[in-house]
Amino acid sequence: MSDIAIEQARRITYRRVGYVSASILLIIAAIALGVTVGETSMPLHLVGQTLANKMLGASYALDPIDAGIIWNYRLTRAIVAAFCGASLSISGVVLQAMLRNALADPYILGISAGASTGAVTVLILGLGGGLLSLSLGAFAGSLVSFVLVVMLARAAGGGVGIQATGLIILSGIAGSQLFNALTSFIITRSANAEQVRGVMFWLMGNLSGVRWDDVMLAVPIATIGICVCIWHRRELDAFTFGADSAASLGVPVRKVQAIVIGAAAMMTAVMVSIVGSIGFVGIVIPHAARFLVGPRHAQLLPVAALMGGVFLVLADIGSRILVPNQVLPIGVITALVGAPGFALILIRGRRTR
Amino acid sequence: MILEAQDLGWQVRAVRIVESVSFQVRKGETLGLIGPNGSGKSTLLKLLAGILSPSSGEVHINGNPMGRMNRREIGQTLAFVEQQSDTSERLTVRDAVELGRTAWLSALQPWSEKDDCIVAQSLVRVDMAGMEKRSWHTLSGGERQRVHIARALAQQPEILLLDEPTNHLDIQHQISILRLVKALAVTSVIALHDLNQAMACDRVGVMSKGRLLTIGSPSEVLTLDLIRDVFGVSARFLTDTDGSSFIRFQPIQ
Ligand SMILES: Nc1ncnc2c1ncn2[C@@H]1O[C@H](COP(=O)(O)OP(=O)(O)O)[C@@H](O)[C@H]1O
Ligand SMILES: [Mg+2]
Numbered sequence: 001m002s003d004i005a006i007e008q009a010r011r012i013t014y015r016r017v018g019y020v021s022a023s024i025l026l027i028i029a030a031i032a033l034g035v036t037v038g039e040t041s042m043p044l045h046l047v048g049q050t051l052a053n054k055m056l057g058a059s060y061a062l063d064p065i066d067a068g069i070i071w072n073y074r075l076t077r078a079i080v081a082a083f084c085g086a087s088l089s090i091s092g093v094v095l096q097a098m099l100r101n102a103l104a105d106p107y108i109l110g111i112s113a114g115a116s117t118g119a120v121t122v123l124i125l126g127l128g129g130g131l132l133s134l135s136l137g138a139f140a141g142s143l144v145s146f147v148l149v150v151m152l153a154r155a156a157g158g159g160v161g162i163q164a165t166g167l168i169i170l171s172g173i174a175g176s177q178l179f180n181a182l183t184s185f186i187i188t189r190s191a192n193a194e195q196v197r198g199v200m201f202w203l204m205g206n207l208s209g210v211r212w213d214d215v216m217l218a219v220p221i222a223t224i225g226i227c228v229c230i231w232h233r234r235e236l237d238a239f240t241f242g243a244d245s246a247a248s249l250g251v252p253v254r255k256v257q258a259i260v261i262g263a264a265a266m267m268t269a270v271m272v273s274i275v276g277s278i279g280f281v282g283i284v285i286p287h288a289a290r291f292l293v294g295p296r297h298a299q300l301l302p303v304a305a306l307m308g309g310v311f312l313v314l315a316d317i318g319s320r321i322l323v324p325n326q327v328l329p330i331g332v333i334t335a336l337v338g339a340p341g342f343a344l345i346l347i348r349g350r351r352t353r
Numbered sequence: 354m355i356l357e358a359q360d361l362g363w364q365v366r367a368v369r370i371v372e373s374v375s376f377q378v379r380k381g382e383t384l385g386l387i388g389p390n391g392s393g394k395s396t397l398l399k400l401l402a403g404i405l406s407p408s409s410g411e412v413h414i415n416g417n418p419m420g421r422m423n424r425r426e427i428g429q430t431l432a433f434v435e436q437q438s439d440t441s442e443r444l445t446v447r448d449a450v451e452l453g454r455t456a457w458l459s460a461l462q463p464w465s466e467k468d469d470c471i472v473a474q475s476l477v478r479v480d481m482a483g484m485e486k487r488s489w490h491t492l493s494g495g496e497r498q499r500v501h502i503a504r505a506l507a508q509q510p511e512i513l514l515l516d517e518p519t520n521h522l523d524i525q526h527q528i529s530i531l532r533l534v535k536a537l538a539v540t541s542v543i544a545l546h547d548l549n550q551a552m553a554c555d556r557v558g559v560m561s562k563g564r565l566l567t568i569g570s571p572s573e574v575l576t577l578d579l580i581r582d583v584f585g586v587s588a589r590f591l592t593d594t595d596g597s598s599f600i601r602f603q604p605i606q
Contacts, residue, residue, distance in 0.1 A: 245435060
């Protein structure tokens with residue numbers, strides 16, 4: 001390599017390191033904000049001292065209630081919100097690429113609803129109430145609903161492709177309505193309704209119950225899912241002109257579809273089993289990210305993950321402070337912000353087509 | 354034999370779209386595929402590209418049955434430009450051509466200077482060098498076609514399959530693209546509508562109702578009888594001032 005090339009490569013590396021550290025700082029700042037803001041606000045130095053006590057073995061004298069709120073409630077909540085936002089956003093990017101449909105996302109396609117039904121079914125049947133079996137149930141439910149929705153769209157004559165934009169979305173609406181109704185039905189019918197959490201939890205999402213064991217599940221699953229998708233960034237790009245074009249570019253289409261859609265379904269399912277189904281993150285955030293960095297997945301995926309994480313942490317803060325003394329379902333906030341964003345996508349989309 | 358179709362067939366439900374097609378293409382040769390609309394040219398090319406899997410028969414590349422090669426190997430050997438393909442993504446011309454490098458890059462391999470060179474060269478070859486930054490949705494049909502061809506060239510294939518590549522092109526670029534394909538060292542199979550363009554190929558295959566009627570040199574194959582039987586028009590060969598001949602068509606009276 002010539003000196004100029006080495007110099008250039010070095011500059012690119014520096015820039016990348018810069019971006020990555022800026023991103024990590026941004027997400028940490030968002031989480032810190034999430035921990036400080038709330039019904040009682042926790043000053044930043046208190047947060048720092050709590051973390052130092054818990055993680056570095058420091059021994060600041062702290063009010064155990066404050067420390068408990070920070071460590072067990074606020075921090076877990078903010079971390080799960082960040083990873084959940086990243087997961088949903090990445091799932092949206094992947095589904096949009098695979099279905100070549102700007103409006104695809106786990107919520108609209110009924111994947112989230114299917115996951116809810118799966119999780120609720122596991123709870124009611126008492127197949128072990130643990131977090132893991134809940135997630136497995138949700139995963140099964142999400143796959144069932146996705147397959148049903150795609151089959152319905154195919155049967156309606158569209159299949160997967162540019163012309164099928166409307167059909168797959170309509171099928172998704174039918175699918176989510178069906179699975180949401182099933183979820184409500186199961187919960188309402190069940191004898192031990194109190195242990196299933198409310199209908200609202202599964203339909204609109206709620207971060208109130210999040211604890212450390214949820215963090216321990218959400219963080220690794222999100223990390224694995226995001227890494228799998230980033231690993232396949234070039235294959236995702238190759239789908240730009242459709243599956244046939246991807247195949248002739250050397251992509252094993254079926255295998256890649258199974259892997260990345262499986263990863264998206266897995267992330268969505270686990271997040272749904274922890275916080276319920278949250279809408280609009282998977283569609284609005286990817287579009288915003290695309291607007292910023294363009295359609296290539298090497299940049300799009302990390303940026304969408306970061307923005308999704310920050311967005312959901314902020315949405316969670318909003319859900320806690322918007323109405324005094326009351327916590328809104330987080331899905332209410334994401335819908336309030338997301339629906340206008342969605343409208344904007346529809347309008348912009350029409351202009352470019 | 355670099356590319357070989359052995360008794361290829363493809364059917365949807367009970368309808369036979371392509372039936373017992375066999376032929377061989379030699380290294381460096383340019384084979385033109387002609388035939389009326391719906392005669393199965395596109396389907397045959399998709400079979401050759403491995404996008405459709407044959408319901409009977411087999412495609413061989415360099416003597417290897419395609420079924421036993423993996424997709425990446427195929428992508429490094431063979432490039433295919435579909436008759437139509439479009440996107441609603443706002444990617445640039447350069448982005449679109451960079452996709453051609455997919456088969457050559459593994460997940461951990463960074464984009465290299467060499468890839469940059471290949472992409473730049475491919476753009477030059479289709480006369481799109483100054484338009485790298487243009488966004489896909491701002492391009493004309495012919496410009497898009499040239500980008501597709503550049504992407505196929507960026508795959509550095511041994512075999513190039515083109516489905517009616519000259520369709521949206523102006524006359525100048527029709528000529529330059531065909532000349533480019535002939536001048537390249539690659540083996541190519543091109544579906545064409547213009548019989549005069551087919552005359553410039555090394556060999557011509559004629560498709561009709563899913564079958565390969567005949568294959569051979571343009572002068573053997575393109576006879577007045579065949580043109581009348583297959584295309585339903587009467588034709589006349591005229592000789593240009595430089596001695597080359599061209600075809601004129603008239604409806605059958
Ligand atoms: N997937 C398919 N399902 C049903 N019919 C098809 C399919 N693909 C192609 N055909 C039919 O096969 C015939 C050949 O099509 P094609 O290969 O596109 O012809 P050409 O490219 O020569 O115009 C047409 O009649 C077309 O309608
Ligand atoms: Mg065709």
